[in-house]
Amino acid sequence: MLKTTVFEELKRAMKEKDVLAKGVLTLLKAALDNAEKEKGSSLAPEEEIAIVNREVKQTNQALEGAQKANRDDLIEKEEAKLVLLKSFLPKQLSEEEIATILTEAGIVKGMNMGDAMKIAKPLLTGKADGSIMSKVVKSLI
Numbered sequence: 001m002l003k004t005t006v007f008e009e010l011k012r013a014m015k016e017k018d019v020l021a022k023g024v025l026t027l028l029k030a031a032l033d034n035a036e037k038e039k040g041s042s043l044a045p046e047e048e049i050a051i052v053n054r055e056v057k058q059t060n061q062a063l064e065g066a067q068k069a070n071r072d073d074l075i076e077k078e079e080a081k082l083v084l085l086k087s088f089l090p091k092q093l094s095e096e097e098i099a100t101i102l103t104e105a106g107i108v109k110g111m112n113m114g115d116a117m118k119i120a121k122p123l124l125t126g127k128a129d130g131s132i133m134s135k136v137v138k139s140l141i
Contacts, residue, residue: 002048002088003032024081028055028088049089049126056085093128098136111141 006029013021031051036043043051059081066074093101101123107116116137124133 001042002045002052003029003036003043006032006088020077020080021084024084028052028085031055046125052085052088053126056082056089059085090126093124095132095136098124098128098133099140102136102140107137107140109141113137113141116141 006025010022010025010029012018013025028051031054032043032048035047035051039047059078063075063078063082066078102116102120105119105123107119117134120133120137
């Protein structure tokens with residue numbers, strides 16, 4: 001379970017007095033705990049990955065804001081957060097691998113974008129960034 005791994009990493013960060021990792025892992029653990037409480041049972045691996053992806057997306061937005069403001073101190077901090085958060089995600093697929101999976105799943109030229117995404121999402125959730133997934137689907141249909 002991802003939650004257990006996050007908790008172990010949090011304990012390690014606390015022992016090593018790694019302030020950045022402790023902060024990021026505390027937020028991630030809280031997000032996982034809250035989602036579990038809302039659901040009323042343990043989270044499925046896909047649900048845990050979705051939460052990590054949400055945290056990655058928020059950190060990316062904060063990074064973009066820091067870059068627009070030319071805040072080098074914040075840029076460095078947000079990039080370090082991203083590296084830590086992405087370490088909890090499965091290996092991301094390349095565009096070629098995504099295209100192969102989608103063509104094997106039956107996505108063909110002339111297909112409706114909505115129908116294609118209904119096929120693609122369950123296959124690639126957590127394995128590919130949403131924007132890259134959309135880009136590959138558009139190139140195939």
